[in-house]
Amino acid sequence: MTTTASVYAEIAHHLGWLKLDRALSEAEFEQLSGDTDGWVTQDRTLPEVIETFGPPSLWIGGTSRFHPKTLAYTTADSGNDLICFHLWNAFANTTAETGARGVHPEPVVLAVRHRPENFPGSFSFTPEGLHRKPTADQRSQLRSTVWIFHGDRARHASGVLDTLGAGLAWAAEHHVTGILTEYPHGGAYDVAVNEGRFTPSKAHHGTADHIAAFGPGLRHIHLVGGRSDQ
Numbered sequence: 001m002t003t004t005a006s007v008y009a010e011i012a013h014h015l016g017w018l019k020l021d022r023a024l025s026e027a028e029f030e031q032l033s034g035d036t037d038g039w040v041t042q043d044r045t046l047p048e049v050i051e052t053f054g055p056p057s058l059w060i061g062g063t064s065r066f067h068p069k070t071l072a073y074t075t076a077d078s079g080n081d082l083i084c085f086h087l088w089n090a091f092a093n094t095t096a097e098t099g100a101r102g103v104h105p106e107p108v109v110l111a112v113r114h115r116p117e118n119f120p121g122s123f124s125f126t127p128e129g130l131h132r133k134p135t136a137d138q139r140s141q142l143r144s145t146v147w148i149f150h151g152d153r154a155r156h157a158s159g160v161l162d163t164l165g166a167g168l169a170w171a172a173e174h175h176v177t178g179i180l181t182e183y184p185h186g187g188a189y190d191v192a193v194n195e196g197r198f199t200p201s202k203a204h205h206g207t208a209d210h211i212a213a214f215g216p217g218l219r220h221i222h223l224v225g226g227r228s229d230q
Contacts, residue, residue, distance in 0.1 A: 002060045002061040002068050002069055002070040002086065003070065003084075003086055003113075003194070004190065004193050004194060005060045005061075005070065006060055006070045006072055006082060006084040006086075006113065007193065007199065007200050008200065008206060009058055009060065009072060009082060010072075010081060010082045010084075011200055011201075011203070011205070011206075013074060013078055013080075013082060014078050014079070015078070015203060016078045018058070020057045020058060020074065020076065021055065021056065021057060021058060021059065022054070022055050022056065022057050023057060023074070023075055023076040024054075024057065024073055024074065024075050025075065026075055026077070028054075028075075029073070029074065029075045029080060029083075032053055032073055032083055033083065033114060036083065036112050036114045036124060037124055039052070039112075040109065040111075040112055040124045040125065040126045040129075041126075041127075042126070042127070043108055043109070043126050043127050043128045044108065044109040044126060045106040045107065045108050045109070046065075046069075046071075046087055046106050046107040046108075046109075047106060048109075049071055049085050049087075049109060050071075053073060056071035056072055056073055056085075057072055057073050057074050057082070058071075058072040058074075058082070059071060059072075060072065065089045065105070065106060065107050066089055067089075068086070068087065068088050068107075069086075069087050069107060070084050070085065070086050070087070071084070071085045071087070072084045072085075073085075081114075081116060082113075083112065083113070083114045084112065084113040084114070085109055085112050086109070086110050086111045086112070086113065087107040087108060087109050087110065088107060088108065088110055089106075089107045089108070108126070108128055109126050109128075109129070110125065110126060110128060110129035110132060111123045111124065111125045111126065111129045112124050144184065144185040145182050145183060145184050145185065145218065146160055146161065146162060146182075146183055146185070147160070147161045147162075147163065147164055147166070147167035147180055147181065147182055147183070148160050148161075148180070148181055148183050149161070149167060149170070149171060149176065149178055149179070149180050149181075149223075150178050150179050150181070151176055151177065151178035152177050152178045154178065158176075158178075159171075159176075164180075164182070164219075164221075167180045168180070168221075168228075171223050171226045171227075172226040172227065173226070174226060175225045175226040176223065176225075176226055177223060177224050177225060177226075178222075178223060179220055179221070179222055179223070180220065180221045180223055181216060181218070181219070181220040181221075182216065182218035182219040182220065183216045183218065184216060184218065187211065188214050188215065188216040188217070189206070189210070189211045189214040192214070192216075192217050197217050198217065
């Protein structure tokens with residue numbers, strides 16, 4: 001996803017590795033930083049981003065209006081963060097004639113990542129972005145997970161269950177000792193970054209070794225003889 005790619009791009013910029021298509025002046029960067037909060041109070045399209053702020057320092061994603069994209073702005077100073085405009089083509093407008101939600105002819109801005117805070121708090125959302133932003137309950141319902149049991153001193157996991165209840169029932173039946181852990185479908189690292197539960201901030205974050213050893217970061221239960229020790 002382009003949002004995740006923008007985080008890697010920011011790390012590369014801080015390390016001096018990122019080649020910019022256009023470097024903003026400090027004055028341009030400060031003005032963009034100051035204007036963002038007010039600018040996103042309205043729905044905005046891709047042409048409006050470029051018309052207002054000029055060509056981006058980095059374009060992430062395809063050029064087709066049917067693909068997500070991120071336009072990132074920064075200066076040549078590696079100490080500056082990236083200000084990232086995240087766009088998608090679907091627009092939740094409602095036509096008077098049909099009452100149906102349509103598709104805007106241009107990609108629209110959903111959010112801008114511009115605040116120096118933790119990942120979830122670094123965004124400002126347009127009205128369309130707020131409309132599409134799932135609630136915490138919706139995110140929980142949408143996440144697909146399984147429960148994996150790993151026995152004490154065992155080299156491999158020995159059980160994969162669809163629900164917590166099924167996992168606890170299986171553990172109780174066999175009187176096993178170990179950890180029952182909730183895992184999301186997909187790569188644990190990628191899911192954690194996309195959900196804002198983990199923000200890459202060091203050079204080794206996102207490397208092969210780091211991803212291979214990354215924990216799921218979801219719920220886990222210690223079991224002794226098939227029963228919770230908590």
